[in-house]
Amino acid sequence: MKFHRRDFIKSSLAASATALAGVNTSFAATDAPVLAGREYFELRAYRLKPGAGHALLDGYLEKALIPALNVRGIKAVGVFTEPEAKDGPAVWVLIPHPSLESVASVNAMLNAEPTIQSAAADYFGSSTKAAPAFDRIDTWLLLAFAGQPQLAIPVLRREGKARIFELRVYESYSEAKALNKVAMFNAGEIEVMQQLGMSPVFYGQALVGRDLPHLAYMLCSPDRETHAKNWKAFFNHPVWLKLKNDPHYADNVSKVVSRFLVPAEYSQI
Numbered sequence: 347m348k349f350h351r352r353d354f355i356k357s358s359l360a361a362s363a364t365a366l367a368g369v370n371t372s373f374a375a376t377d378a379p380v381l382a383g384r385e386y387f388e389l390r391a392y393r394l395k396p397g398a399g400h401a402l403l404d405g406y407l408e409k410a411l412i413p414a415l416n417v418r419g420i421k422a423v424g425v426f427t428e429p430e431a432k433d434g435p436a437v438w439v440l441i442p443h444p445s446l447e448s449v450a451s452v453n454a455m456l457n458a459e460p461t462i463q464s465a466a467a468d469y470f471g472s473s474t475k476a477a478p479a480f481d482r483i484d485t486w487l488l489l490a491f492a493g494q495p496q497l498a499i500p501v502l503r504r505e506g507k508a509r510i511f512e513l514r515v516y517e518s519y520s521e522a523k524a525l526n527k528v529a530m531f532n533a534g535e536i537e538v539m540q541q542l543g544m545s546p547v548f549y550g551q552a553l554v555g556r557d558l559p560h561l562a563y564m565l566c567s568p569d570r571e572t573h574a575k576n577w578k579a580f581f582n583h584p585v586w587l588k589l590k591n592d593p594h595y596a597d598n599v600s601k602v603v604s605r606f607l608v609p610a611e612y613s614q615i
Contacts, residue, residue, distance in 0.1 A: 384495040386449055387488040387550045388441040389562065392480040393434060400427075400437050402479040406469035407439065408612040410462050415441065415452065422499050424547075424615030426511060426607035437480070438513070438607055440564070440615060442497040442548070449487065488550025488562060491528060493536035500545045500566040503615055509566050510606060511547070512573065517560040517601040524551070524559035527598040531561075534585045539565065542583070544576045547615060570606070 392403055404425075412423045424440035443449045456462055463470060473479040490496060502509040518524035528551050539546050545566040552560050567573035580586055589595055609615065 381489070384490040384492065385497060385548075386443040386446060387490065387497070387548055388439075388443060388449060388452075389486045389488060389550075389555075390439040390441070391484040392437040392439065393482045393484065394436060395478070395481045396434065398435070398477075398481075400435075400480070402469050402473060403437055404610065404612075406466045406479065407437075407610075410466035410469065411456070412612070412614065413465070414456055414459070414462055418448070418452070419444070420448070420452075422497055422614045425610040425613040426513075427610065428605055428607050430606060437610075438605075440497075440548070484556060486555030486562070487553050488548075489553055491532055491536065491549040491551065491561075493532040494540075494546060494549050497548045497615075498546065499615060500547060502545070502566060502568060503609075503613075507568065509568055510570060510573065510608060512565045512567075513562065513605045513607055514565070515557070515560050515562045515603040516599045517557060517603070518598055519600040521559050523598040523600075524561065526595060528561055530589055530595045530598065531563075533595075534589055538580060538583050538585050542576055542579050544573075544580065564607075 392400070394400055394403075407425055412425075415423055420442060422442060424438075426438040426440075428436060428438065441452070443452070457466075469479055500509060516527055518527060531549060536546065536549060547564040547566055549563040550561065552558055552562060565573070565576075567576060
């Protein structure tokens with residue numbers, strides 16, 4: 347039997363998505379339409395050396411990468427810094443993809459195109475071993491939750507207003523518990539956050555990357571004070587209290603990592 351890697355990946359992701367909904371996972375790859383309409387999110391952390399600037403990287407992202415992604419139909423690319431980073435400086439990039447094919451084609455071909463190389467001549471030509479544009483890149487691939495299948499651009503961004511973001515990562519001690527936490531979000535947490543104006547940008551189940559299994563999501567607020575008030579309202583909401591006290595969702599998170607991010611001037615989110 348001939349092995350088709352793309353079919354295997356799609357089948358595996360379909361099985362994972364069905365598990366999120368609490369459905370029997372013993373089904374064939376023909377059930378893949380359960381993923382229809384759900385985006386994939388590529389989250390990158392361009393790690394910087396301590397004390398290093400990121401002007402070369404900003405130039406590449408703003409003048410080369412983002413325009414090229416926009417031409418390919420990817421209209422909302424987020425770029426953020428983390429002023430209070432505890433694990434070293436980084437520039438965070440969020441790229442929504444409509445399909446796995448988009449993820450593969452962008453990463454395989456984009457930087458080889460002459461238009462990209464021309465627009466990013468400084469980035470490719472000025473970076474040296476002693477003074478690189480970045481140290482390393484960490485990348486995660488996430489599948490959007492059924493409860494919010496696509497990235498949402500915050501109203502604050504559309505209105506050109508100041509905003510801050512919180513990126514939250516929930517790690518779990520087993521794959522089953524990670525899926526259980528995703529199901530908990532789909533069962534009501536997402537809707538409550540939307541109702542309270544917490545402006546969720548995305549929710550994603552991490553498929554590829556370090557520190558698996560986990561999920562990640564991003565919220566937007568005009569400032570930290572408003573953000574804290576929103577969280578207080580969430581923790582007192584009857585839907586959250588009911589979910590929190592439901593034994594079915596017990597002990598599904600073992601570690602929470604929170605990062606407050608600031609958008610770059612050219613960020614489209």
